[in-house]
Amino acid sequence: MIDIEHHLRTRLGDNIDRTTGQLMVKVLRALLHEDEINQFIMENRHLRGFAFLERVLDYFDFDFMVSPEQLNAIPPQGRLIIVANHPIGSLDGLALLKLVRMVRPDVRIVANELLSLIEPLDDLFIPVDNMRERGAGYKSQYKAMLAALQREEAIIIFPAGEVSRIRPHGVRDGRWKSGFIKLAQKTGAPVQPIYVDARNSPLFYSLSAIYKPLGTLMLAQEMFNKTHQTIRFHVSLPIPARALRESTLPRKQLAQQMRRYTYLLRKPKKLRRKALFPTLEAIAPAVDRTELHDAIQQAQRLGETADGKQILLLDYADDNPVMREIGRLRELTFRSVEEGTGKQLDLDKFDPLYQHLVLWDEKEREIVGAYRIGHGPTLLEKAGESGFYSRTLFEFEPALQARLPESIELGRSFVQPRYWGRRSLDYLWYGIGAYLKAHPEIRYMHGPVSLSDAYPPTAKALIALFYSLQFPPQAPLVRPTRPFVVPEAIRLQWGEAFSGDYASALKQLNRALSQLGVKLPTLYKQYGEIATPGGCEYAGFNIDPAFNHCVDGFVMVDTARLDLRKRARYMGAGP
Numbered sequence: 248m249i250d251i252e253h254h255l256r257t258r259l260g261d262n263i264d265r266t267t268g269q270l271m272v273k274v275l276r277a278l279l280h281e282d283e284i285n286q287f288i289m290e291n292r293h294l295r296g297f298a299f300l301e302r303v304l305d306y307f308d309f310d311f312m313v314s315p316e317q318l319n320a321i322p323p324q325g326r327l328i329i330v331a332n333h334p335i336g337s338l339d340g341l342a343l344l345k346l347v348r349m350v351r352p353d354v355r356i357v358a359n360e361l362l363s364l365i366e367p368l369d370d371l372f373i374p375v376d377n378m379r380e381r382g383a384g385y386k387s388q389y390k391a392m393l394a395a396l397q398r399e400e401a402i403i404i405f406p407a408g409e410v411s412r413i414r415p416h417g418v419r420d421g422r423w424k425s426g427f428i429k430l431a432q433k434t435g436a437p438v439q440p441i442y443v444d445a446r447n448s449p450l451f452y453s454l455s456a457i458y459k460p461l462g463t464l465m466l467a468q469e470m471f472n473k474t475h476q477t478i479r480f481h482v483s484l485p486i487p488a489r490a491l492r493e494s495t496l497p498r499k500q501l502a503q504q505m506r507r508y509t510y511l512l513r514k515p516k517k518l519r520r521k522a523l524f525p526t527l528e529a530i531a532p533a534v535d536r537t538e539l540h541d542a543i544q545q546a547q548r549l550g551e552t553a554d555g556k557q558i559l560l561l562d563y564a565d566d567n568p569v570m571r572e573i574g575r576l577r578e579l580t581f582r583s584v585e586e587g588t589g590k591q592l593d594l595d596k597f598d599p600l601y602q603h604l605v606l607w608d609e610k611e612r613e614i615v616g617a618y619r620i621g622h623g624p625t626l627l628e629k630a631g632e633s634g635f636y637s638r639t640l641f642e643f644e645p646a647l648q649a650r651l652p653e654s655i656e657l658g659r660s661f662v663q664p665r666y667w668g669r670r671s672l673d674y675l676w677y678g679i680g681a682y683l684k685a686h687p688e689i690r691y692m693h694g695p696v697s698l699s700d701a702y703p704p705t706a707k708a709l710i711a712l713f714y715s716l717q718f719p720p721q722a723p724l725v726r727p728t729r730p731f732v733v734p735e736a737i738r739l740q741w742g743e744a745f746s747g748d749y750a751s752a753l754k755q756l757n758r759a760l761s762q763l764g765v766k767l768p769t770l771y772k773q774y775g776e777i778a779t780p781g782g783c784e785y786a787g788f789n790i791d792p793a794f795n796h797c798v799d800g801f802v803m804v805d806t807a808r809l810d811l812r813k814r815a816r817y818m819g820a821g822p
Contacts, residue, residue, distance in 0.1 A: 300371065321439065328431055328439070330423075330441070333409065333443070334411045343443070406420075422502075425501065427505075431488045435585045437485035438488070438505065442481040451469050530575060534568045546559035549604075556615060558678040559604070573603060575591075580664060588793065597619075618658075621655060623689070627651060627652060690806055692806060695802075696768070698798040699797055706759075708733045712742070714785040717745065778804055782809065785801065786803060789801070
């Protein structure tokens with residue numbers, strides 16, 4: 248419930264006499280429609296969250312329009328920062344929540360103090376007092392936004408921190424605060440601008456021009472004036488955090504450039520000419536669960552995990568719903584760590600040549616993760632060396648060429664974000680073990696292991712140096728086409744520490760990475776510990792511009808030298 252008198256006394260205390268205070272309360276109650284709002288809350292007190300939000304919009308008969316193409320531009324999963332202009336100051340925020348809710352339920356909005364008073368909507372709000380950029384209050388609010396993004400949620404921010412007002416070039420936001428730029432740069436969350444095409448009444452703008460606080464007091468009245476109205480949203484494709492990290496502009500200037508970009512969304516032709524920011528293609532919509540379930544029944548069953556996940560092997564087929572969903576989930580997963588192709592689906596010309604190891608959640612009818620496996624003898628027969636994906640990144644040396652007839656190439660491994668931390672990647676290894684048991688002619692596993700460009704340059708150099716020194720190739724295997732070079736200063740500082748005992752060297756690497764705010768990628772550690780000494784080789788590191796400039800390490804594993812415990816674990820009785 249809204250209590251204007253209590254709120255006023257909390258703010259002003261004894262700094263106002265009783266008569267004046269009573270008059271102010273009476274005026275504010277009328278301006279802010281306290282009785283109407285409280286009556287509405289009482290009548291709908293059984294509702295909360297989105298159910299209450301829907302009831303509010305129904306009460307005002309307030310709706311919005313958006314094109315299907317632009318609605319599909321909103322990523323359905325993964326951390327996301329949505330920024331928008333704030334032309335109305337009330338219902339535009341609720342309508343934005345409903346818009347994003349049509350695509351994903353894990354969205355909250357950074358609400359101002361006034362909206363935060365509506366208690367049934369608490370679950371949808373991150374309360375922020377006008378996006379201040381200093382003080383203890385802002386620090387706690389910033390932490391709340393950071394935590395939401397780390398949980399892979401979407402947050403909506405009005406960077407102006409207040410409603411739009413009349414300006415020389417029309418109704419516009421004031422200067423945008425730069426906090427959202429800092430958030431994107433820190434978390435790697437893409438930024439998705441949305442232009443809200445709406446406005447308040449001429450009276451509001453006139454009063455705001457005379458005395459700004461008076462306009463603010465009119466916002467509740469403006470909300471009640473919005474009955475039977477429809478506004479339009481113009482949704483941008485997401486802007487990758489990489490573009491904001493690599494910009495030479497200060498954060499404050501970047502924020503104003505994003506504001507300008509947002510207002511250009513209503514003028515697509517002009518926006519294309521300006522090209523202020525690069526964007527990512529919208530990820531393809533999810534495949535229908537029933538269609539996916541029916542199609543995956545054609546896959547070969549290799550085993551089942553202790554918690555009921557199925558390990559399947561799939562042959563590629565054109566127009567296969569499973570392959571389309573794999574391509575969608577690859578892109579979704581890789582973008583969440585700032586890799587990915589930037590396209591709707593991550594499918595390429597190599598997929599038809601490979602088989603696909605799939606971890607399937609029958610209960611949820613979801614693909615948990617997947618690996619693609621290229622059978623060396625088959626690839627050589629069908630396409631020669633050019634059938635190996637890694638050949639696009641590395642030149643093959645004779646020592647590797649001699650092993651290809653006894654090898655499989657692994658790649659494009661992923662576990663979709665909602666299953667992170669549930670042993671899912673470990674389960675995929677059981678599938679690889681089952682595949683190796685069924686193919687005794689295979690001795691070697693190789694492929695590129697990626698390292699996101701979101702890692703600081705020093706972290707990438709430390710990881711590349713560590714694995715080059717701890718797991719050197721017995722003979723040259725590959726030559727990178729775009730070599731990643733470890734700076735000489737890092738070699739001199741860390742070369743000796745990384746050349747000794749594996750366990751102690753790994754501790755030093757992990758300590759150094761922790762100081763840089765990152766962790767060692769799981770796959771690097773798993774490959775390094777799957778074989779006895781000499782059984783794992785890291786033969787080179789290459790920069791891949793087609794995959795968001797990630798660094799790929801070429802790894803080779805001799806399955807004849809697998810660690811006995813790992814062999815028993817992955818090729819024994821099963822998970």
